[in-house]
Amino acid sequence: MPRPSREQVLAEIRGTALRLFVDQGFAATTLAQIGAEVGYSKSAMLYHFGSKDALLVAALDEPLRRLSEFLTATAGRPALERLEAFVDLVLAHRHEALLLVSQGPLLKQLGTLGTSPDDLLASYLGDDPSLARQVSVLMTFTGLAETAAALAEVPAAELRTPLLAVAARTLDLVTTLR
Amino acid sequence: MPRPSREQVLAEIRGTALRLFVDQGFAATTLAQIGAEVGYSKSAMLYHFGSKDALLVAALDEPLRRLSEFLTATAGRPALERLEAFVDLVLAHRHEALLLVSQGPLLKQLGTLGTSPDDLLASYLGDDPSLARQVSVLMTFTGLAETAAALAEVPAAELRTPLLAVAARTLDLVTTLR
DNA sequence: GTTGAAGCTGACCGAGAGGTCAGTAACCTT
DNA sequence: AAGGTTACTGACCTCTCGGTCAGCTTCAAC
Numbered sequence: 259m260p261r262p263s264r265e266q267v268l269a270e271i272r273g274t275a276l277r278l279f280v281d282q283g284f285a286a287t288t289l290a291q292i293g294a295e296v297g298y299s300k301s302a303m304l305y306h307f308g309s310k311d312a313l314l315v316a317a318l319d320e321p322l323r324r325l326s327e328f329l330t331a332t333a334g335r336p337a338l339e340r341l342e343a344f345v346d347l348v349l350a351h352r353h354e355a356l357l358l359v360s361q362g363p364l365l366k367q368l369g370t371l372g373t374s375p376d377d378l379l380a381s382y383l384g385d386d387p388s389l390a391r392q393v394s395v396l397m398t399f400t401g402l403a404e405t406a407a408a409l410a411e412v413p414a415a416e417l418r419t420p421l422l423a424v425a426a427r428t429l430d431l432v433t434t435l436r
Numbered sequence: 437m438p439r440p441s442r443e444q445v446l447a448e449i450r451g452t453a454l455r456l457f458v459d460q461g462f463a464a465t466t467l468a469q470i471g472a473e474v475g476y477s478k479s480a481m482l483y484h485f486g487s488k489d490a491l492l493v494a495a496l497d498e499p500l501r502r503l504s505e506f507l508t509a510t511a512g513r514p515a516l517e518r519l520e521a522f523v524d525l526v527l528a529h530r531h532e533a534l535l536l537v538s539q540g541p542l543l544k545q546l547g548t549l550g551t552s553p554d555d556l557l558a559s560y561l562g563d564d565p566s567l568a569r570q571v572s573v574l575m576t577f578t579g580l581a582e583t584a585a586a587l588a589e590v591p592a593a594e595l596r597t598p599l600l601a602v603a604a605r606t607l608d609l610v611t612t613l614r
Numbered sequence: 615g616t617t618g619a620a621g622c623t624g625a626c627c628g629a630g631a632g633g634t635c636a637g638t639a640a641c642c643t644t
Numbered sequence: 645a646a647g648g649t650t651a652c653t654g655a656c657c658t659c660t661c662g663g664t665c666a667g668c669t670t671c672a673a674c
Contacts, residue, residue, distance in 0.1 A: 401578050404538075482634085
């Protein structure tokens, strides 16, 4: 069989690294461990990404861009429709979502990221940055990510409906639903 | 001035360790760093607790007991009253709450804890372990902890009302509210 | 066939981690 | 005053980590 292209290899490394960072934490994850899971040596990780920090940044870059694009693309949509798309996005990328909400301090001290989680929150807040609204959005955002990750064994198709119903309540969109 | 009692010193170490574990992650936190913050050496941490893992267990023991006691004590109460007390508990111990929800894998591989987070969830679930109910409770539990921690600069008195309102919606207790 | 770049490895290095241990100072107890 | 326990330190050990480097193989270009 043909050996995989460079971008395929890099993508696999990024994905594996991200998963391990989420499961064990960034500091507790070893370059050698990441390498072993994808069938390469620790040196190969450093050859491709230069440093462990750079690997984290690279692994976060795509999810962050996808999320950022989603937020701008759905900025004008009706709230419920937007939420629906957001739930699907979280379900499709549970690991990434969890990392973004649960590793706040780590991401802040990293600095070199294009978009910060705070920007994303502000983008969802829209024109109402009241404390009540902040709490609603934060509860939804973090709750969705944590819950989808905690119920990792439940398939997305099964999890989608209850997740959407609860999130709609949290955001006070129930009247729209009924 | 009289030098602090043994239990005072131990409690201060546990509290500082817990805060650093939450802020930086367990693996990224150093015994020397914990020691420096409380004015002792790394060796003193090991003298008092024996190992870094044992310090984590010791630091988690009291919060877990408090939470466990709360759950059994309020098991029979009306849902809204129970939620109110729970919000107050989370607000009073934001660091502990965040550690419990965000470091799931770490706690599991620890093993030596008296009560596991899963037990606590089951205790709140009561007699309805349906997926919809699980999602509701998980969203509330994790969302509250993450949100209270994310808005660390907002005082508890100010955060209490919006937090309670949103959590009540998430748990579908709004009719009770109105 | 030669050349040179790309991909990757394994040996190595320095730093920093948790943990051990002998020793010391302060404090009871008798 | 003496003895013993408690609290704590600093030197040291060992291990593991991220990172560097020289060198090996593969393969495309010419």
